[in-house]
Amino acid sequence: MSNPIQDKPNTGFWGSLKDSPSTDEFIKGLWRDNPVFVQVLGMCPTLAVSNTAINALAMGLATAFVLLMSNILVSSLRNFIPKQVRIASYILIIATFVTMTDYVIQAISVDLHKALGAFISLIVVNCLILSRAEAFASKNTVGKSVLDALGMGIGFTFALFCLGAVRELLGNGSLFGIPFFPENFQEWIVMILPAGGFFTLAIWLIIFNATKEKRATT
Amino acid sequence: MTGTDQIQTTAPGNSMKMLQAMVGIGIICALMIVLTFQGTLPIIKKKKAEALEKAIFKVLPGIEKTKTFQLDQNNNFAALEGEGQEGKVAYAGYDQDGKLVGVAVEASGQGYADIIRVLYGYDPEKQEVVGFYVLESKETPGLGDKIEKDPAFQANFSALDVSLADDQSTLKNKPVTVKNGTKENPWEIDAITGATISSRAIGEIMGASTEYWAPLIHKNKEAFGLKANENKQK
Numbered sequence: 001m002s003n004p005i006q007d008k009p010n011t012g013f014w015g016s017l018k019d020s021p022s023t024d025e026f027i028k029g030l031w032r033d034n035p036v037f038v039q040v041l042g043m044c045p046t047l048a049v050s051n052t053a054i055n056a057l058a059m060g061l062a063t064a065f066v067l068l069m070s071n072i073l074v075s076s077l078r079n080f081i082p083k084q085v086r087i088a089s090y091i092l093i094i095a096t097f098v099t100m101t102d103y104v105i106q107a108i109s110v111d112l113h114k115a116l117g118a119f120i121s122l123i124v125v126n127c128l129i130l131s132r133a134e135a136f137a138s139k140n141t142v143g144k145s146v147l148d149a150l151g152m153g154i155g156f157t158f159a160l161f162c163l164g165a166v167r168e169l170l171g172n173g174s175l176f177g178i179p180f181f182p183e184n185f186q187e188w189i190v191m192i193l194p195a196g197g198f199f200t201l202a203i204w205l206i207i208f209n210a211t212k213e214k215r216a217t218t
Numbered sequence: 219m220t221g222t223d224q225i226q227t228t229a230p231g232n233s234m235k236m237l238q239a240m241v242g243i244g245i246i247c248a249l250m251i252v253l254t255f256q257g258t259l260p261i262i263k264k265k266k267a268e269a270l271e272k273a274i275f276k277v278l279p280g281i282e283k284t285k286t287f288q289l290d291q292n293n294n295f296a297a298l299e300g301e302g303q304e305g306k307v308a309y310a311g312y313d314q315d316g317k318l319v320g321v322a323v324e325a326s327g328q329g330y331a332d333i334i335r336v337l338y339g340y341d342p343e344k345q346e347v348v349g350f351y352v353l354e355s356k357e358t359p360g361l362g363d364k365i366e367k368d369p370a371f372q373a374n375f376s377a378l379d380v381s382l383a384d385d386q387s388t389l390k391n392k393p394v395t396v397k398n399g400t401k402e403n404p405w406e407i408d409a410i411t412g413a414t415i416s417s418r419a420i421g422e423i424m425g426a427s428t429e430y431w432a433p434l435i436h437k438n439k440e441a442f443g444l445k446a447n448e449n450k451q452k
Contacts, residue, residue, distance in 0.1 A: 077243070082236045089243050096247035100254040107258040110265050117356060189361065 029151025036159030037208040042128040047197035056164025064153025075137040075145035090133040277339035277349030281311030325427030329419040332356040350375030362416035379404035395421025
């Protein structure tokens with residue numbers, strides 16, 4: 001598993017011949033370094049609010065937005081923030097965007113805000129965001145940080161959606177609230193309970209790692 | 219992190235820089251939060267009011283308009299004008315002829331996971347609870363949250379008996395949750411299988427709240443009715 005803390009600025013990007021450096025910043029978050037399936041970061045919201053596809057998408061997008069904005073601000077202030085107070089500054093910046101997101105979601109839909117509940121405020125301590133600020137945005141230009149955040153954010157949203165869709169289908173018999181199975185389908189209640197989150201995540205991790213291994217051997 | 223070691227050896231000029239950075243970021247962040255808060259506040263307020271109004275229409279079937287009443291210190295109801303909802307409020311609902319259909323009140327109490335907030339409609343004529351809606355709950359998805367959706371459970375509240383005892387200040391029978399399938403009397407609430415604690419919590423919330431509100435509303439029935447007639451004349 002690749003550890004984001006070990007990501008060094010510019011390592012190998014200029015050396016990689018096939019991709020231009022900027023596309024690589026974007027692509028790596030989607031698949032190779034997917035925050036959930038490969039880095040296994042931000043598990044708390046991943047498991048907790050992925051019980052329906054809508055919740056998972058909303059959570060993923062909210063996190064992606066916070067990640068994007070905090071990456072922009074952190075990388076544009078990277079020469080201004082002294083090393084000793086960097087973590088405190090990052091948390092402050094992240095918390096600001098989370099609070100803003102909280103209000104915006106409430107303004108968009110009261111029901112959605114109700115469903116996501118406490119987990120919106122918990123984006124502050126999502127280690128995915130802090131790790132991208134610390135490992136990437138604080139050492140790279142704004143442009144690269146934006147691409148990094150977009151890649152990671154979309155990767156996170158995608159992973160959450162994978163979990164949410166499966167859990168809603170099996171646990172509720174619907175997708176996006178629309179019934180999917182015939183009437184007599186017996187819901188697997190366990191899938192929308194926390195335990196189902198772990199099961200689904202495990203299955204996705206197996207699939208992900210199996211495909212990766214297969215690719216590595218061929 | 220080596221942060222602590224470094225701080226001890228920092229030169230004074232450096233701490234000034236740290237202070238500047240933190241204060242600077244703090245001010246930027248505070249500004250952004252205030253702007254968002256101010257920008258979204260009216261929308262959020264509107265949405266919440268809309269959601270409440272929708273809920274009132276749900277718990278009082280057949281109403282056309284609602285009016286908010288506030289309970290004052292002498293236990294009298296007075297029509298509440300404009301904004302600001304402080305203290306205890308009740309929402310009266312009227313049909314198209316301006317006749318009082320019922321009064322909706324909010325109730326809350328401890329559920330299985332967190333505080334459950336509900337809204338229910340009370341009909342002072344029939345002395346019954348006529349509608350029920352969960353405003354806020356964090357009950358277990360798939361089990362406890364059935365209190366919000368389960369049609370059989372909701373049916374408990376289409377005619378829940380809360381008639382007053384002869385002294386007009388207490389209930390003859392306090393609503394109570396009973397085991398699933400054993401409902402016999404109109405004041406009993408049939409529990410949901412697999413969500414016993416949530417169902418019982420609802421029973422307790424409803425019991426405590428109706429015990430308080432039903433005699434009050436019944437006593438002040440005229441206040442709600444008369445106010446509606448005045449409005450009609452306007």
